[in-house]
Amino acid sequence: MTLTLRVWRQKDPSVKGGIVTYELADISPDMSFLEMLDVLNEQLILGGDDPVAFDHDCREGICGMCGVMINGQAHGPEQTTTCQLHMRSFKDGDTITIEPWRASAFPVIKDLAVDRRAFDRIIQAGGYISAPTGTAPEAHSVPVPKKDADAAFDAATCIGCGACVAACPNASSMLFTAAKVTHLGLMPQGQPERDDRVVNMVAQQDREGFGGCTNIGECSASCPKGISMETISRLNHDLLGALRAGVRPKS
Protein backbone atom coordinates (compact mmCIF):
# COMPACT_ATOMS: atom_id res chain seq x y z
CA MET A 1 0.00 0.00 0.00
CA THR A 2 1.09 3.54 -0.65
CA LEU A 3 -0.18 6.12 1.79
CA THR A 4 -0.08 9.85 2.37
CA LEU A 5 0.12 10.60 6.09
CA ARG A 6 -0.76 13.98 7.55
CA VAL A 7 0.69 13.86 11.04
CA TRP A 8 0.47 16.42 13.82
CA ARG A 9 4.01 17.44 14.76
CA GLN A 10 4.62 19.45 17.91
CA LYS A 11 8.08 19.68 19.48
CA ASP A 12 6.85 20.27 23.04
CA PRO A 13 3.87 21.76 24.88
CA SER A 14 5.23 25.30 24.68
CA VAL A 15 5.40 25.60 20.88
CA LYS A 16 2.61 25.60 18.35
CA GLY A 17 2.26 22.40 16.35
CA GLY A 18 1.12 21.77 12.82
CA ILE A 19 0.30 19.12 10.26
CA VAL A 20 3.27 17.66 8.32
CA THR A 21 2.72 15.46 5.27
CA TYR A 22 4.70 12.24 4.67
CA GLU A 23 4.58 9.74 1.81
CA LEU A 24 4.85 6.09 2.78
CA ALA A 25 5.28 3.14 0.38
CA ASP A 26 5.27 -0.67 0.72
CA ILE A 27 2.88 -0.89 3.63
CA SER A 28 1.38 -4.35 4.11
CA PRO A 29 -2.39 -4.48 4.75
CA ASP A 30 -1.62 -6.97 7.53
CA MET A 31 0.38 -4.42 9.51
CA SER A 32 -1.21 -2.87 12.55
CA PHE A 33 -1.58 0.90 12.55
CA LEU A 34 1.27 1.22 15.04
CA GLU A 35 3.54 -0.97 12.90
CA MET A 36 2.80 1.37 10.03
CA LEU A 37 3.89 4.28 12.28
CA ASP A 38 7.02 2.29 13.19
CA VAL A 39 7.83 2.05 9.46
CA LEU A 40 7.32 5.81 9.15
CA ASN A 41 9.65 6.42 12.09
CA GLU A 42 12.38 4.16 10.66
CA GLN A 43 12.15 6.11 7.44
CA LEU A 44 12.37 9.40 9.37
CA ILE A 45 15.36 8.24 11.45
CA LEU A 46 17.21 7.02 8.33
CA GLY A 47 16.56 10.42 6.76
CA GLY A 48 17.97 12.14 9.84
CA ASP A 49 14.60 13.47 10.98
CA ASP A 50 13.02 13.39 14.43
CA PRO A 51 10.68 10.36 14.70
CA VAL A 52 7.00 10.89 15.47
CA ALA A 53 6.32 10.46 19.19
CA PHE A 54 3.28 8.30 19.91
CA ASP A 55 2.21 6.39 23.01
CA HIS A 56 1.96 2.60 22.99
CA ASP A 57 2.63 -0.24 25.37
CA CYS A 58 0.98 -3.65 25.25
CA ARG A 59 -0.05 -3.56 21.57
CA GLU A 60 -2.76 -6.09 22.35
CA GLY A 61 -5.66 -3.76 23.10
CA ILE A 62 -5.69 -3.86 26.88
CA CYS A 63 -3.42 -1.11 28.20
CA GLY A 64 -5.12 1.98 26.76
CA MET A 65 -1.94 3.85 25.85
CA CYS A 66 -2.11 4.03 22.06
CA GLY A 67 -5.00 6.40 21.44
CA VAL A 68 -4.69 8.81 18.52
CA MET A 69 -7.24 10.56 16.33
CA ILE A 70 -7.26 8.92 12.90
CA ASN A 71 -9.17 10.75 10.15
CA GLY A 72 -11.23 12.52 12.82
CA GLN A 73 -12.21 9.36 14.70
CA ALA A 74 -10.78 8.21 18.02
CA HIS A 75 -8.72 5.05 17.35
CA GLY A 76 -9.74 5.24 13.68
CA PRO A 77 -12.59 3.72 11.66
CA GLU A 78 -13.01 0.48 13.66
CA GLN A 79 -14.34 0.37 17.22
CA THR A 80 -11.07 -0.89 18.69
CA THR A 81 -7.74 0.41 19.95
CA THR A 82 -5.21 1.90 17.52
CA CYS A 83 -2.87 -1.09 18.05
CA GLN A 84 -5.63 -3.50 17.04
CA LEU A 85 -6.51 -1.47 13.96
CA HIS A 86 -5.00 -2.95 10.80
CA MET A 87 -4.03 -1.30 7.58
CA ARG A 88 -6.59 -3.44 5.72
CA SER A 89 -9.15 -0.99 7.09
CA PHE A 90 -7.65 1.56 4.67
CA LYS A 91 -7.33 1.63 0.90
CA ASP A 92 -4.20 1.90 -1.20
CA GLY A 93 -3.51 5.57 -1.91
CA ASP A 94 -5.48 6.84 1.09
CA THR A 95 -4.61 10.05 2.87
CA ILE A 96 -4.68 9.53 6.65
CA THR A 97 -4.73 12.43 9.11
CA ILE A 98 -3.32 11.57 12.54
CA GLU A 99 -3.76 13.94 15.49
CA PRO A 100 -3.36 13.71 19.25
CA TRP A 101 -6.37 13.70 21.63
CA ARG A 102 -7.50 17.28 22.01
CA ALA A 103 -8.58 18.47 25.46
CA SER A 104 -7.15 21.09 27.76
CA ALA A 105 -7.05 18.36 30.44
CA PHE A 106 -4.85 16.24 28.10
CA PRO A 107 -2.00 18.59 27.17
CA VAL A 108 0.21 17.46 24.30
CA ILE A 109 3.62 16.23 25.47
CA LYS A 110 5.05 15.80 22.02
CA ASP A 111 3.55 15.09 18.58
CA LEU A 112 0.81 12.48 19.21
CA ALA A 113 1.57 11.78 22.87
CA VAL A 114 -0.65 13.47 25.45
CA ASP A 115 -0.49 13.65 29.24
CA ARG A 116 -3.47 11.67 30.54
CA ARG A 117 -2.61 11.95 34.23
CA ALA A 118 -5.87 13.84 34.74
CA PHE A 119 -7.48 10.37 34.63
CA ASP A 120 -5.15 9.16 37.39
CA ARG A 121 -6.21 12.08 39.56
CA ILE A 122 -9.89 11.28 38.96
CA ILE A 123 -9.18 7.71 40.10
CA GLN A 124 -7.30 9.04 43.15
CA ALA A 125 -10.35 11.12 44.04
CA GLY A 126 -12.48 8.03 44.63
CA GLY A 127 -11.88 5.15 42.23
CA TYR A 128 -10.91 2.68 44.93
CA ILE A 129 -12.33 0.65 47.81
CA SER A 130 -10.99 0.70 51.35
CA ALA A 131 -10.37 -3.01 51.76
CA PRO A 132 -7.27 -4.41 53.37
CA THR A 133 -4.97 -5.72 50.67
CA GLY A 134 -3.07 -8.97 50.90
CA THR A 135 -4.09 -12.45 49.89
CA ALA A 136 -7.12 -12.53 47.65
CA PRO A 137 -10.21 -13.44 49.72
CA GLU A 138 -12.22 -16.56 48.99
CA ALA A 139 -14.30 -15.58 45.94
CA HIS A 140 -17.56 -16.98 47.30
CA SER A 141 -17.39 -15.28 50.69
CA VAL A 142 -19.24 -12.21 49.35
CA PRO A 143 -22.10 -13.22 47.04
CA VAL A 144 -22.73 -10.92 44.04
CA PRO A 145 -25.86 -11.30 41.90
CA LYS A 146 -24.96 -12.48 38.40
CA LYS A 147 -26.64 -9.46 36.77
CA ASP A 148 -24.60 -7.00 38.87
CA ALA A 149 -21.40 -8.95 38.38
CA ASP A 150 -21.88 -8.85 34.59
CA ALA A 151 -22.71 -5.13 34.51
CA ALA A 152 -19.79 -4.31 36.81
CA PHE A 153 -17.48 -6.36 34.63
CA ASP A 154 -18.68 -4.61 31.46
CA ALA A 155 -17.86 -1.28 33.09
CA ALA A 156 -14.54 -2.59 34.41
CA THR A 157 -13.36 -3.30 30.86
CA CYS A 158 -12.62 0.43 30.55
CA ILE A 159 -8.89 0.78 29.84
CA GLY A 160 -8.76 4.54 30.41
CA CYS A 161 -7.53 5.26 26.89
CA GLY A 162 -9.30 8.63 26.71
CA ALA A 163 -11.14 7.99 23.43
CA CYS A 164 -14.37 9.14 25.10
CA VAL A 165 -12.83 12.54 25.88
CA ALA A 166 -11.27 12.76 22.43
CA ALA A 167 -14.51 11.97 20.62
CA CYS A 168 -16.81 14.08 22.81
CA PRO A 169 -17.70 17.48 21.30
CA ASN A 170 -17.51 18.85 24.87
CA ALA A 171 -14.24 17.03 25.72
CA SER A 172 -16.08 15.47 28.66
CA SER A 173 -14.65 12.53 30.58
CA MET A 174 -18.08 11.45 31.74
CA LEU A 175 -17.97 7.95 30.21
CA PHE A 176 -14.61 7.22 31.87
CA THR A 177 -15.74 8.42 35.30
CA ALA A 178 -19.12 6.71 34.87
CA ALA A 179 -17.44 3.39 34.01
CA LYS A 180 -15.40 3.56 37.24
CA VAL A 181 -18.37 4.63 39.35
CA THR A 182 -20.49 1.82 37.87
CA HIS A 183 -17.79 -0.81 38.19
CA LEU A 184 -17.24 -0.17 41.91
CA GLY A 185 -20.78 0.97 42.76
CA LEU A 186 -22.36 -2.32 41.68
CA MET A 187 -20.12 -4.48 43.87
CA PRO A 188 -20.81 -5.08 47.58
CA GLN A 189 -17.20 -4.09 48.32
CA GLY A 190 -17.79 -0.69 46.74
CA GLN A 191 -20.77 0.29 48.89
CA PRO A 192 -19.11 2.03 51.89
CA GLU A 193 -17.63 4.81 49.73
CA ARG A 194 -20.31 4.83 47.08
CA ASP A 195 -21.64 8.36 47.76
CA ASP A 196 -18.25 9.96 48.45
CA ARG A 197 -16.78 8.28 45.42
CA VAL A 198 -19.21 9.68 42.87
CA VAL A 199 -19.22 13.19 44.35
CA ASN A 200 -15.43 13.45 44.57
CA MET A 201 -14.72 11.88 41.20
CA VAL A 202 -17.15 14.23 39.42
CA ALA A 203 -15.71 17.23 41.30
CA GLN A 204 -12.19 16.18 40.26
CA GLN A 205 -13.23 15.75 36.64
CA ASP A 206 -14.62 19.29 36.66
CA ARG A 207 -11.45 20.57 38.33
CA GLU A 208 -9.29 18.96 35.67
CA GLY A 209 -11.08 21.09 33.10
CA PHE A 210 -13.11 18.45 31.26
CA GLY A 211 -16.37 19.56 29.69
CA GLY A 212 -19.88 18.60 30.78
CA CYS A 213 -21.83 15.68 29.30
CA THR A 214 -24.67 16.48 26.89
CA ASN A 215 -25.64 12.85 26.24
CA ILE A 216 -24.68 12.93 22.58
CA GLY A 217 -23.27 9.40 22.56
CA GLU A 218 -20.04 9.97 20.61
CA CYS A 219 -18.09 8.53 23.59
CA SER A 220 -19.83 5.19 23.69
CA ALA A 221 -19.69 4.84 19.90
CA SER A 222 -15.93 5.48 19.96
CA CYS A 223 -15.11 3.41 23.04
CA PRO A 224 -12.89 0.45 22.07
CA LYS A 225 -14.55 -1.51 24.87
CA GLY A 226 -18.09 -0.41 24.01
CA ILE A 227 -18.88 1.00 27.47
CA SER A 228 -22.59 1.79 27.45
CA MET A 229 -24.25 5.17 27.98
CA GLU A 230 -26.23 3.54 30.82
CA THR A 231 -23.14 3.95 33.02
CA ILE A 232 -23.58 7.73 32.68
CA SER A 233 -27.19 7.48 33.74
CA ARG A 234 -26.10 5.42 36.74
CA LEU A 235 -23.46 8.02 37.67
CA ASN A 236 -26.06 10.79 37.47
CA HIS A 237 -28.46 8.75 39.58
CA ASP A 238 -25.80 8.07 42.22
CA LEU A 239 -24.57 11.68 42.21
CA LEU A 240 -27.99 13.26 42.64
CA GLY A 241 -28.77 10.77 45.42
CA ALA A 242 -25.48 11.55 47.16
CA LEU A 243 -26.03 15.32 46.88
CA ARG A 244 -29.53 14.91 48.35
CA ALA A 245 -27.99 12.88 51.19
CA GLY A 246 -25.77 15.87 51.94
CA VAL A 247 -22.46 14.52 50.62
CA ARG A 248 -20.14 17.31 49.41
CA PRO A 249 -16.82 17.04 47.57
CA LYS A 250 -13.57 17.28 49.49
CA SER A 251 -11.77 20.46 48.56
Next chain:
Amino acid sequence: MATVTQAGQGRTPKAAKTTSVFKKAVMAVSGIIMLLYLVAHMIGNLKVFTGRENFNHYSEWIRTIGEPAVPAQTVLTIIRIVLLVAVVAHFWAAVSLWRQARRARPERYVVKKAVAQTYAARTMRWGGVIVLLFIIYHLLDLTVGAINPDGDGTPYDRLVASFSNPFITAFYVLALLLLGMHLRHGIWSATQTLGLSNRRRERTANAAAIAFSTLLIAGFLLVPFSVLFGLVD
Protein backbone atom coordinates in the same frame (compact mmCIF):
# COMPACT_ATOMS: atom_id res chain seq x y z
CA MET B 1 7.42 7.47 25.58
CA ALA B 2 9.19 7.84 28.88
CA THR B 3 10.03 11.50 28.37
CA VAL B 4 7.31 13.05 30.47
CA THR B 5 7.71 16.79 30.70
CA GLN B 6 6.48 18.83 33.61
CA ALA B 7 5.44 21.78 31.47
CA GLY B 8 1.77 20.78 31.49
CA GLN B 9 1.66 21.15 35.25
CA GLY B 10 1.58 24.94 35.19
CA ARG B 11 -2.11 25.05 34.48
CA THR B 12 -4.42 24.59 37.42
CA PRO B 13 -7.98 24.83 36.18
CA LYS B 14 -10.39 26.85 38.27
CA ALA B 15 -12.06 24.56 40.77
CA ALA B 16 -15.66 23.97 39.81
CA LYS B 17 -17.98 25.83 42.14
CA THR B 18 -20.96 23.74 41.18
CA THR B 19 -20.59 20.32 39.67
CA SER B 20 -21.39 20.04 36.00
CA VAL B 21 -23.88 17.29 36.78
CA PHE B 22 -25.81 19.59 39.12
CA LYS B 23 -26.07 22.16 36.33
CA LYS B 24 -27.36 19.45 34.04
CA ALA B 25 -29.99 18.49 36.60
CA VAL B 26 -31.07 22.15 36.74
CA MET B 27 -31.29 22.06 32.95
CA ALA B 28 -33.37 18.87 32.99
CA VAL B 29 -35.83 20.00 35.67
CA SER B 30 -36.35 23.48 34.19
CA GLY B 31 -36.76 21.84 30.79
CA ILE B 32 -39.46 19.53 32.12
CA ILE B 33 -41.35 22.50 33.62
CA MET B 34 -41.31 24.30 30.27
CA LEU B 35 -42.28 21.09 28.50
CA LEU B 36 -45.37 20.67 30.71
CA TYR B 37 -46.34 24.25 29.91
CA LEU B 38 -45.91 23.57 26.19
CA VAL B 39 -48.34 20.65 26.40
CA ALA B 40 -50.98 22.88 28.01
CA HIS B 41 -50.20 25.64 25.47
CA MET B 42 -50.61 23.28 22.52
CA ILE B 43 -53.93 21.93 23.77
CA GLY B 44 -55.14 25.49 24.43
CA ASN B 45 -54.21 26.52 20.89
CA LEU B 46 -56.48 23.86 19.43
CA LYS B 47 -59.46 25.80 20.86
CA VAL B 48 -59.07 28.04 17.82
CA PHE B 49 -61.00 25.38 15.88
CA THR B 50 -64.04 25.90 18.10
CA GLY B 51 -64.46 29.44 16.81
CA ARG B 52 -63.65 33.07 17.63
CA GLU B 53 -65.93 33.33 20.66
CA ASN B 54 -64.67 30.18 22.39
CA PHE B 55 -61.05 31.03 21.73
CA ASN B 56 -61.35 34.57 23.09
CA HIS B 57 -63.28 33.24 26.06
CA TYR B 58 -60.53 30.71 26.76
CA SER B 59 -57.95 33.50 26.62
CA GLU B 60 -60.06 35.51 29.07
CA TRP B 61 -60.45 32.49 31.35
CA ILE B 62 -56.65 32.06 31.65
CA ARG B 63 -56.53 35.60 33.05
CA THR B 64 -59.30 34.97 35.56
CA ILE B 65 -58.53 31.46 36.87
CA GLY B 66 -59.27 31.26 40.58
CA GLU B 67 -61.56 34.30 40.66
CA PRO B 68 -63.19 35.35 42.89
CA ALA B 69 -61.09 33.47 45.48
CA VAL B 70 -57.98 35.30 44.24
CA PRO B 71 -57.74 38.56 42.28
CA ALA B 72 -57.65 38.40 38.48
CA GLN B 73 -54.36 37.35 36.86
CA THR B 74 -53.05 35.75 40.10
CA VAL B 75 -52.70 32.26 38.66
CA LEU B 76 -51.41 33.64 35.36
CA THR B 77 -48.79 35.70 37.20
CA ILE B 78 -47.65 32.65 39.15
CA ILE B 79 -47.37 30.64 35.93
CA ARG B 80 -45.39 33.47 34.35
CA ILE B 81 -42.99 33.70 37.29
CA VAL B 82 -42.40 29.92 37.34
CA LEU B 83 -41.76 29.95 33.59
CA LEU B 84 -39.43 32.93 33.82
CA VAL B 85 -37.43 31.26 36.58
CA ALA B 86 -37.30 28.06 34.48
CA VAL B 87 -36.09 29.98 31.39
CA VAL B 88 -33.42 31.82 33.36
CA ALA B 89 -32.22 28.62 35.09
CA HIS B 90 -32.18 26.71 31.79
CA PHE B 91 -30.25 29.51 30.10
CA TRP B 92 -27.78 29.89 32.99
CA ALA B 93 -27.00 26.15 33.05
CA ALA B 94 -26.67 26.03 29.26
CA VAL B 95 -24.33 29.02 28.99
CA SER B 96 -22.24 27.82 31.90
CA LEU B 97 -21.84 24.32 30.43
CA TRP B 98 -21.25 25.78 26.99
CA ARG B 99 -18.37 27.86 28.33
CA GLN B 100 -16.99 24.86 30.23
CA ALA B 101 -17.03 22.83 27.00
CA ARG B 102 -15.25 25.61 25.09
CA ARG B 103 -12.55 25.82 27.75
CA ALA B 104 -12.21 22.03 27.69
CA ARG B 105 -11.14 22.01 24.04
CA PRO B 106 -9.38 25.25 23.10
CA GLU B 107 -7.61 23.66 20.13
CA ARG B 108 -9.93 22.13 17.55
CA TYR B 109 -9.24 19.03 15.49
CA VAL B 110 -7.98 19.50 11.95
CA VAL B 111 -10.29 16.64 10.92
CA LYS B 112 -13.24 15.50 13.08
CA LYS B 113 -15.85 12.99 12.09
CA ALA B 114 -19.15 12.53 13.91
CA VAL B 115 -19.91 8.88 14.67
CA ALA B 116 -23.12 8.86 16.65
CA GLN B 117 -24.52 12.35 17.20
CA THR B 118 -27.93 13.26 15.86
CA TYR B 119 -28.67 16.53 14.08
CA ALA B 120 -30.88 17.39 17.05
CA ALA B 121 -27.99 16.94 19.48
CA ARG B 122 -25.69 19.06 17.33
CA THR B 123 -28.15 21.97 17.15
CA MET B 124 -29.00 22.10 20.88
CA ARG B 125 -27.02 25.24 21.68
CA TRP B 126 -27.56 27.56 18.73
CA GLY B 127 -31.01 26.04 18.22
CA GLY B 128 -31.80 26.92 21.82
CA VAL B 129 -30.67 30.52 21.28
CA ILE B 130 -32.87 30.79 18.19
CA VAL B 131 -35.84 29.33 20.08
CA LEU B 132 -35.28 31.92 22.84
CA LEU B 133 -35.32 34.77 20.30
CA PHE B 134 -38.43 33.24 18.76
CA ILE B 135 -40.17 33.17 22.15
CA ILE B 136 -39.44 36.89 22.63
CA TYR B 137 -40.81 37.62 19.15
CA HIS B 138 -43.81 35.39 19.77
CA LEU B 139 -44.68 37.19 23.05
CA LEU B 140 -44.40 40.59 21.36
CA ASP B 141 -46.52 39.31 18.49
CA LEU B 142 -49.41 37.46 20.10
CA THR B 143 -49.34 38.22 23.84
CA VAL B 144 -48.42 41.91 23.91
CA GLY B 145 -49.49 42.61 20.34
CA ALA B 146 -46.79 45.26 19.90
CA ILE B 147 -45.58 43.96 16.56
CA ASN B 148 -48.78 42.26 15.46
CA PRO B 149 -50.44 43.42 12.21
CA ASP B 150 -53.69 43.71 14.23
CA GLY B 151 -52.22 44.71 17.59
CA ASP B 152 -55.42 46.09 19.11
CA GLY B 153 -57.63 43.17 18.09
CA THR B 154 -58.85 40.27 20.20
CA PRO B 155 -56.49 37.29 20.66
CA TYR B 156 -58.29 35.50 17.84
CA ASP B 157 -57.90 38.44 15.44
CA ARG B 158 -54.22 38.76 16.23
CA LEU B 159 -53.64 35.10 15.56
CA VAL B 160 -55.42 35.25 12.21
CA ALA B 161 -53.65 38.50 11.29
CA SER B 162 -50.21 37.01 12.01
CA PHE B 163 -50.66 33.68 10.31
CA SER B 164 -52.32 35.15 7.22
CA ASN B 165 -48.87 36.49 6.41
CA PRO B 166 -46.89 33.65 4.81
CA PHE B 167 -43.55 35.07 5.99
CA ILE B 168 -44.61 35.17 9.64
CA THR B 169 -46.04 31.66 9.31
CA ALA B 170 -42.79 30.44 7.73
CA PHE B 171 -40.82 31.86 10.66
CA TYR B 172 -43.13 30.17 13.15
CA VAL B 173 -42.85 26.84 11.31
CA LEU B 174 -39.05 27.05 11.25
CA ALA B 175 -38.83 27.93 14.92
CA LEU B 176 -41.25 25.14 15.84
CA LEU B 177 -39.25 22.56 13.90
CA LEU B 178 -36.11 23.72 15.73
CA LEU B 179 -37.99 23.49 19.01
CA GLY B 180 -39.09 19.97 18.08
CA MET B 181 -35.49 18.89 17.58
CA HIS B 182 -34.50 20.64 20.80
CA LEU B 183 -37.15 18.61 22.62
CA ARG B 184 -36.20 15.38 20.87
CA HIS B 185 -32.68 15.52 22.29
CA GLY B 186 -33.75 17.29 25.47
CA ILE B 187 -36.22 14.61 26.57
CA TRP B 188 -33.70 11.84 26.00
CA SER B 189 -30.97 13.87 27.69
CA ALA B 190 -33.17 14.60 30.71
CA THR B 191 -33.85 10.88 31.29
CA GLN B 192 -30.09 10.29 31.27
CA THR B 193 -29.29 13.27 33.47
CA LEU B 194 -31.87 12.38 36.07
CA GLY B 195 -30.51 8.85 36.13
CA LEU B 196 -33.67 7.21 34.82
CA SER B 197 -32.17 5.48 31.82
CA ASN B 198 -30.45 2.15 31.37
CA ARG B 199 -29.47 -0.06 28.47
CA ARG B 200 -32.95 -1.54 28.19
CA ARG B 201 -34.81 1.77 28.50
CA GLU B 202 -32.44 3.65 26.18
CA ARG B 203 -34.35 2.71 23.03
CA THR B 204 -37.73 3.39 24.65
CA ALA B 205 -36.59 6.79 25.94
CA ASN B 206 -35.33 7.79 22.50
CA ALA B 207 -38.44 6.51 20.73
CA ALA B 208 -40.66 8.28 23.27
CA ALA B 209 -38.70 11.50 22.81
CA ILE B 210 -39.19 11.37 19.04
CA ALA B 211 -42.89 10.47 19.29
CA PHE B 212 -43.64 13.08 21.93
CA SER B 213 -41.88 15.97 20.18
CA THR B 214 -43.39 15.04 16.81
CA LEU B 215 -46.89 14.96 18.27
CA LEU B 216 -46.43 18.21 20.19
CA ILE B 217 -44.98 20.13 17.26
CA ALA B 218 -47.63 18.72 14.90
CA GLY B 219 -50.27 20.05 17.29
CA PHE B 220 -48.65 23.47 17.30
CA LEU B 221 -48.26 23.54 13.51
CA LEU B 222 -51.93 22.76 12.92
CA VAL B 223 -52.99 26.29 13.86
CA PRO B 224 -50.74 28.44 11.62
CA PHE B 225 -51.30 26.11 8.66
CA SER B 226 -55.06 26.17 9.16
CA VAL B 227 -55.03 29.97 9.09
CA LEU B 228 -52.71 30.11 6.08
CA PHE B 229 -54.92 27.73 4.10
CA GLY B 230 -58.10 29.49 5.15
CA LEU B 231 -59.55 26.76 7.38
CA VAL B 232 -59.65 29.32 10.20
CA ASP B 233 -60.44 32.97 9.50
